[in-house]
Amino acid sequence: MxxxxxxxxxxxxxxxxxxxxxxxxxxxxxxxxxxxxxxxxxxxxxxxxxxxxxxxxxxxxxxxxxxxxxxxxxxxxxxxxxxxxxxxxxxxLGRMRGIRVDPEARTARAQGGCTWADLNHATHAFGLATTGGVVSSTGIGGLTTGGGMGHLARRCGLACDNLVAADVVTADGSFVTCTGERNADLLWALRGGGGNFGVVTSFAYRLHPVEDILGGPTFFPLDGEVIRRYREMIGGADERLGALLVVGLGPPLPFLPERWHGRPLCGVVTCWSGPRERDDEIRGLLAGLGPVLGQMLDRMPYPVINTLFDELLPAGLFHYWKGTFSRGLPDGAVDAYVEYGASTPSIESATVVFPLDGAVQRVGPHDTAFAYRDVDFATALSPTLATREDCEAQKDWVRSFHAALLPHSAEGAYVNFMDGDDQDRVRANYLGNYDRLVELKRRYDPGNLFRLNHNIAP
Missing domain, CATH: 3.30.43.10 (Uridine Diphospho-n-acetylenolpyruvylglucosamine Reductase, domain 2)
Known part of the structure; x- marks a missing residue:
């Protein structure tokens, strides 16, 4: 250049x-x-x-x-x-990180450059929280406008479900405030439609009473029976139980025996936001999944659960992602988790399964741009390596893994789990909401200025 x-x-x-x-x-x-x-x-x-x-x-x-x-x-x-x-x-937007919490209204307004670490810190001071990501350095903007999965989703819904207002700069340079009563169509589009409609300079969120939680990982052998028991457990669990399934290699943590470091296993990352009196019940549910290889499960402030992957996944690594949605966890998908999980290419790489029942499914498919309200799980596949060459070499692994999951998956997937070569799946990601999103794109960005995203072309 x-x-x-x-x-x-x-x-x-x-x-x-x-x-x-x-x-x-x-x-x-x-x-x-x-x-x-x-x-x-x-x-x-x-x-x-x-x-x-x-x-x-x-x-x-x-x-x-x-x-x-x-x-x-x-x-x-x-x-x-x-x-x-x-x-x-x-x-x-990284210098725009102001936050104001209204504890009486249980809302927070946060500028567009905030991370989930920023928002969690500000709201926790008042014993409040909303659904955010699982790595604290993730920005609130991309996660929310894509939908927004996290530990509290079963209890509180997606991040976009808790978005109650936003300030937006549109393609013509206009400053637009949108709420449920004012420019409501734009707010609807921001709830899952990605960065297609403008630059969100501030987000206003609904908050929920969440203080300390019972949280942390529990590791098991990589066994299809463990995953099937997880499937049954989460399907009937109290909605205050967040439990991400992770398939990968054993990390070098002090509570996991050294002989399991670097070996294939699966784990459940727990976030129980219910009463302390039921902590032993939650521990029992986890113990029932299979032989526990290692566990770090304790009471912690809610913001801590969003930092557990931070040290493992710092900025500067090389990533390539694919994603799927599924109704239930079919046995064919479980078999694929076990088969491909056994050849996970690095400790930083992981298959993460997010449960999407509970509050997520109580929102209608047309109430927000995020349309998949009848799926139970979202799966993220991510080879993460220390060099570009190593990551390129593992793309076939994740593509084959993804292909093995497709017969057991919905047509579309979560936009935030898609890499740049997934543009052909954008229509499928929005189902019956796609045509409405195109109409709004034509209104707010007819020249497609905001096209560097999973693009909805006007």
Missing amino acids: TVSPPTLDDQRLRGALRGDVVEPGDPGYDEARKVYNAMSDRRPALVVRAVDAGDVIATVDFARERGLPLAVRGGSHSVAGYGTCDDGVVLD
Whole structure:
């Protein structure tokens, strides 16, 4: 890429900002262009580090008027690398991280650059929480607008189900506030429709009383019978029990015997947000799944459960993802978990199964853009490696694994579990909501400025 001196337009943009602009050749450019997934090594023409909605408006106007690609970055966790681009503009919201909690109304308003660590910290001070991700450095924006799975989903619904209002900068540079009564169609689209409709500068969430929880991982041998017992357990469990199934290699943790480090196993990551008096009952449910190889299950503040994968999955690793939805966990899917789990390529790689019953299924398929309300589980397949070459070498593993799951899966999948080569599945991801989303895309972004995403073309 040829580095050009600042143009008059670039200088005009700088003059319109309170934040700063980083260009090729500037100190810190290489750091500014980095994203979580190191597979996305791109060189934008400008990185704008916005500090307020005015900066966002100026940047959107600049990219639109110049005809430049525009990538919007919150926490930068987009597996497909949509938080960056070559030769375009990256709008980095990472400095916009203000949060205000209203404990009486049980709501929180958070700026678009916040991570789940930020939001969990702010709300926990008041004994409140809402559904978020499972890695604390994940941005609230991408997770929420994609749907938003997490430990509290069975009890509280998806993150998008708890989104009650948003401020949005649309493609024409307008600042739009949407609620259930005002611009409700745009709010509907933001609840699962991804980054197709604008830049969300603030999110308002409904909160729930959640303080300490019983949480942590329990590890078992990689055995289909363990997974089938998990299937039966979660199907009849109290909705306050969050329990993610994980298939992978044993991590080097002190409570897991060393002989299991690096060996195939499965685990359940528990988040029980019910009363302490029932903790032993939850421990008994887990003990009934099979031989326990290791366990770290204790009372902890809710925000801690969202940090358990942080050390294992820092920024800078190389990721490639696939995803599926399923109704139940058919035996064929269980067999695939066992077969392909046995050849998991690294300790950082994992197959994670999220239960989606309970409160998630009490929302209608047309009430939000997130349409899959009749599935019971979402599966994320992720080879995660230390080098690009190793990750490229494992793409066949995950593609074969994905192909083995497809006969037991719904047509579409969760957009946040899809890599950049899954654009052909976008219509299937939204089922009967797709045509309405196209209509709203034509209204709010007819020129498809916001196309660096799992794109809904106008």
